[in-house]
Amino acid sequence: MFLLRIYLLLCASTATALAPPTPTHFRLARGSLIPPPLLPPLAPNATPNNPMSLLDLDSIEHFAESHGLKEAHVSMLYNVFLRRGSAGCGLSEPRSDLPSLSELTDKSFPKSAASSLLSSFSALSTSVSKVVPSSSGGYRLLILLPTGQSIETVIIKHTHTNGKTRYTVCLSSQVGCARACSFCATGTIGLKENLPASSILEQFLHAQLLLASKDIPASSLTNVVFMGQGEPLDNYGEVLKSLRGLTHQCLFNLSPSRITVSTVAPVPSIIKRLADDAPAVNLAVSLHGATQELRELTVPSARGTSIEELGAALDYHAKKSGRGAMLEYLLIDGVNDGDLAAESLASFARARGSQLKPYVNLIPYNPTLAGAAFSYKTPTDERINSFHALLKNEKIQSSVRWSSADGRDAGAACGQLVLGE
Ligand code: SF4
Known part of the structure; x- marks a missing residue:
């Protein structure tokens, strides 16, 4: 239930744009309705090179659940990570580093959970x-x-x-x-x-x-x-x-x-x-x-x-x-x-x-x-x-859609971006 609640938090602002998640979406998210010849779906945090990405929403949900965090903490985490802690929503200054312990605890993020989070996650996995x-x-x-x-x-x-x-x-x-x-x-x-x-x-x-x-x-x-x-x-x-x-x-x-x-x-x-x-x-x-x-x-x-x-x-x-x-x-x-x-x-x-x-x-x-x-x-x-x-x-x-100078254009069809050529 908690996991679903966190997911709802992440989806709250787009409730009218993206349909709210239901257990069906969770099954879909794990790929069970996608037909072959697809590869098996990735489990959360399936990449071999941990730590996990802060943008791995599934892993963040699991972390929040296991550390007794509230929805507000997850919101706060992303606010600090993506917005350098300024008030309100909307990205202003992107960052490629993890938030510091003090950035999180200054915002009332529980200290032990913050320190565990910082040792388990990385800002970027790529x-x-x-x-x-x-x-x-x-x-x-x-x-x-x-x-x-x-x-x-x-x-x-x-x-x-x-x-x-x-x-x-x-x-x-x-x-x-x-x-x-x-x-x-x-x-x-x-x-x-x-x-x-x-x-x-x-x-x-x-x-x-x-x-x-x-x-x-x-x-x-x-x-x-x-x-x-x-x-x-x-x-x-x-x-x-x-x-x-x-x-x-x-x-x-x-x-x-x-x-x-x-x-x-x-x-x-x-x-x-x-x-x-x-x-x-x-x-x-x-x-x-x-x-x-x-x-x-x-x-x-x-x-x-x-x-x-x-x-x-x-x-x-x-x-x-x-x-x-x-x-x-x-x-x-x-x-x-x-x-x-x-x-x-x-x-x-x-x-x-x-x-x-x-x-x-x-x-x-x-x-x-x-x-x-x-x-x-x-x-x-x-x-x-x-x-x-x-x-x-x-x-x-x-x-x-005539080609742009470098042969790539936002209106180009899939496969016409000539990636790697
Ligand atoms: S155009 Fe290329 S990338 Fe797009 S579906 Fe076809 S094979 Fe795949």
Whole structure:
């Protein structure tokens, strides 16, 4: 019960955005409803290199329970850790070190529990091993996990016409990926491991720390996209926990409307589950073909389901969330960029209903090593514009996402971030 109570505390501020946890969520969080070919779910604190991360919410809950801490203590801990102890909620200055004993006890955190906590937990369980700046003002971070594996996290800079700058962080949810989409470098290495929620949250913290080291306020990191390595819905429980951490006011305090989960929708029923659990989080579906045959050309995992099932899951999500999903459509020369393909895409989008129509994001194929194996090429600008014009004629809301200078963009589809290439 206590464990559930602490979890409720962590979710309290997002009660309307993310559905309150129930025992069902706890089962889900441990992955029992996620179908194969997934790896077994990670137990809390399963990483071999303890100490545990302060952002390992499960372990913090267990610690609180075993040390008789109250909900207020957990809130205080995160307030001190993420906010340097200033009043109110909302992150102001990120830190990479543990709070000191006096910082905690000054706030009436019980002394023996504070000292035990500081010897059992570390501020971060991951570290940044490399930072590569991009020509457009973003950064690519190579992050070393406690298991010895590495992932990449990308920070994307956007400058508005009014001169204001904001940043989006693109998070990885797995090391590698089991889904083997034909254009994706990550898919070629297979699934190595699921990331625990703490490693997902730490990517966000590393991004804030990096920006802070460049004198860029943490508050300018406003958006999150799950478009890095991995299929987020194949690691559903941990991704859901990370969504709770990202949106909780005493952790990272992001609005759910600033977060996008991008998926190839390998299991449409999981989209329905996401609609139930986190309706306010944006959904982007990598479609790449609006007929069963066309979609299977680039997304082999679509073979286990039908395009009609996917459509029904999108309709369910739209009803629950009150808005349509983003449909990401990678345009590959001679594969899915013809007029017939555009008509089937328009028809798929139109079938979603008048109020909650999806928005179609056309992404010209960005050459990857994986795509080269299939001789994939970027369509000509003329073909891209003609495909787009056909959608517009059909009154489908859409735009073309031309590549940014470094080939990465917040609107890019999963697998088009060309990580590691
Ligand atoms: S595009 Fe996404 S789902 Fe497909 S293989 Fe790559 S990471 Fe996995």
